Amino acid sequence: MFPVLYAVFMSRALPPFPSPQEPFDVPELLEVGPAPEEACLRADAARNRARLLEAAARLIAEHGVAAVTMEAVAAAAQVGKGTVFRRFGDRTGLLMALLDHSDRMLQADFLAGPPPLGPGAPPLDRLRAFGVAVLYRYAEKLDLLLAAQTEPTRRLSHPAVSALRTHMTVLLRQIVPDADCELLAQTLLASLDPAVIHHQTRRCGMPMERLEAGWIDLVARVAGTPPPQPLRSPEPPRPSR
Amino acid sequence: MFPVLYAVFMSRALPPFPSPQEPFDVPELLEVGPAPEEACLRADAARNRARLLEAAARLIAEHGVAAVTMEAVAAAAQVGKGTVFRRFGDRTGLLMALLDHSDRMLQADFLAGPPPLGPGAPPLDRLRAFGVAVLYRYAEKLDLLLAAQTEPTRRLSHPAVSALRTHMTVLLRQIVPDADCELLAQTLLASLDPAVIHHQTRRCGMPMERLEAGWIDLVARVAGTPPPQPLRSPEPPRPSR
DNA sequence: CTTCAAACGGACCGCGGTCCAGTTTTGTTC
DNA sequence: GAACAAAACTGGACCGCGGTCCGTTTGAAG
Structure with missing residues (x-):
């Protein structure tokens, strides 16, 4: 299948994501028209x-x-x-239009879906789930994403990516309020870039589980908290150290 | 100037960087032929x-x-x-050949140059200096780097980038020996990607000092140590609240 | 001088992207 | 509902560039 x-009826661009001036977790006005x-x-x-x-x-x-x-x-x-x-x-526009549907799906998931990805869970858990979700979604559409990335800088201004970045910024503000969250969001998002995923999985043969674990670990380090207990089950953090 | x-006499590809099976800081056999x-x-x-x-x-x-x-x-x-x-x-090959010289310069600097970038300083200091060096070198050649990046995945297998990754892995092994250092190295390197730098500086108007501070902060978080000096001296009043 | 691998150069191809003359749709007016 | 004008859309000829191919030339070794 x-x-x-379902891709056929999707539009080319997402609506401009409203920039959140609220650092709080107001139900993040779902704008997934x-x-x-x-x-x-x-x-x-x-x-x-x-x-x-x-x-x-x-x-x-x-x-x-x-x-x-x-x-x-x-x-x-x-x-x-x-x-x-x-x-x-142009060609990139066509390919991005094909990606539009799953862009929206993801966006809907983290804006209004069930926790821990959606609102309701603690920010740290949401951030973890968010990275994993992005990871798997990108992995799923890797070929298309890479093909759509002729001009590497263009992707970063695409509304869908901006939405990811904004969401991540909001989460980070709640987790590490003293950090430069905009910058940090972009930094963390960069580590989930399709090109990186491609290199790690296809070129270096790393399994997805390893990337996932890497993300969990990275989030823990950035947040300054120990990683959640087991590697896989997304439990509430248990300060075990 | x-x-x-000086670019004219440089070759196209760096020699394959010897993969270090030593996690120790042996003077990193300088292979900058x-x-x-x-x-x-x-x-x-x-x-x-x-x-x-x-x-x-x-x-x-x-x-x-x-x-x-x-x-x-x-x-x-x-x-x-x-x-x-x-x-x-192909065109990318030509452009990369033009970048070869500064690739070698950077490589020589962190392999055999003066501390804190070169050997002799504590790994954490080296890592900090390393990121900053990469940051400014990429910023200097941004246009060329972006133009050479037709296929985004190709850059990551380029010998020069592999060398950066390897070096960073070695440093990380000494700083956070219990982490997945290969993965972490790639992750951290991704945050210094030319496309990201371009987006942050040109698109978002962030000054280089901010990126630099972001790197310092990120390293501190990853290493689990407090940032070196003050948190950030020239911080723009940017708590956009 | 002979020989041949290596290098040369330009004709050729396919694709992304532009342009514009011609056609179709829509909304308006009677 | 018919006529009409403006606006929007269409399609294919056209261009430039990246990349390939192959017959020809040239450097260097014996």
């Missing part, structure tokens, strides 16, 4: 957009990301090449 | 290689990295296009 069907683009398109444009996304997803499923050529997608969707560019800007 | 002159390539080339090939690098450097100095087109470089060096590709493999 590949992401053809449904599909902000899509709607205000002309009928034919919307149809073509859907066909293009579907075609792209099909190409990926059948021949890998490398086969996603703008011309190929256009042809597969029976649409002119210019249309693809008009709709998505 | 741009890097035209002079110019391993270059020598065994045919006379005309070596001459053309030099001319190409010089031409590329000139183009960058005059018109920015974007002007470094393989055709343009070939033309400026009065050489066929095929020659450029034969010599450097």
Whole structure:
């Protein structure tokens, strides 16, 4: 079951994440609107957009990301090449549009999902769960993410990534209020970068569990608390030292 | 004085860094050979290689990295296009060759330079100095580094980056011997990635001093020790509350 | 001088991206 | 509901660049 069907109806960009001026854990105004683009398109444009996304997803499923050529997608969707560019800007835009759905899913999870990822758990637990969630989500879509990362600096300004960063900043403010949380958030997020994950898993052969443990350990060090008891079970922290 | 002159005679790749099976601080066998390539080339090939690098450097100095087109470089060096590709493999290879010199400089500094960057200082001090050195070196060559980063995953396997990672691993083994130092090294190095630096300085307008302070703080947290001097002397009033 | 691996150079290809003339949709007015 | 004008969309020709290929040239060893 590949992401053809549900990716089709997703829009290209997430809505701008409201920057939280509150360092408190107010239920983080969930701004995961449904599909902000899509709607205000002309009928034919919307149809073509859907066909293009579907075609792209099909190409990926059948021949890998490398086969996603703008011309190929256009042809597969029976649409002119210019249309693809008009709709998505460039290849990266198209690929990011394909990622949009899972971006939203993740965002919904940590904004309004069940604890420990969602609100309700202590910030430290949320941070742990957050990193792990990001880790696995990126691992799942690694090829697409790497392919979408032509200009490495562009990813960091993408709304979805900004949302991650903002969320992490909010959590950090509650955990280590005296630190430079914005900077620290970016730093920690960098260690979860798709390129890093790729290098560690594929190149160095590290299993995902090791990366996960590494994240847990890193969070503990940054927070200045001992790591939670066992490696795997996300229990409330028990000061054992 | 741009890097035209001395970059010209540098080779493309650093020699493979010997992986240290010693967790101790043996004087880290300095393997910064002079110019391993270059020598065994045919006379005309070596001459053309030099001319190409010089031409590329000139183009960058005059018109920015974007002007470094393989055709343009070939033309400026009065050489066929095929020659450029034969010599450097691809555009990224050419750009990395231009970075080779400063790669070696940095490597020499932390392998055999004066403390606290070089051997002789306590590992924790070395680690601090190391991060700061990397930070400023990357900042200095940001454009080139970003341009050379077409495939984001390729950078991480580059010998120069591997050398940084290895060195950091060695230091970490001495500082936090019970941690997963390989993983931690990569994690920490990721926070110094050119793309991250670019985003923080250019996009978010953070001054370099702030990044530097962030690194110092991060190291302290990871090492589990309080930061060296005062927490941070020139702190901008940025508790954005 | 002979010989040949190595290096050369430019024609060639595919793809990302631009452009614009022509077409379709939408909303408005009668 | 028909006519119409503006706005939006379409598609394919076109361009530049990265990268490949292959026939030709050249340096150096015997």
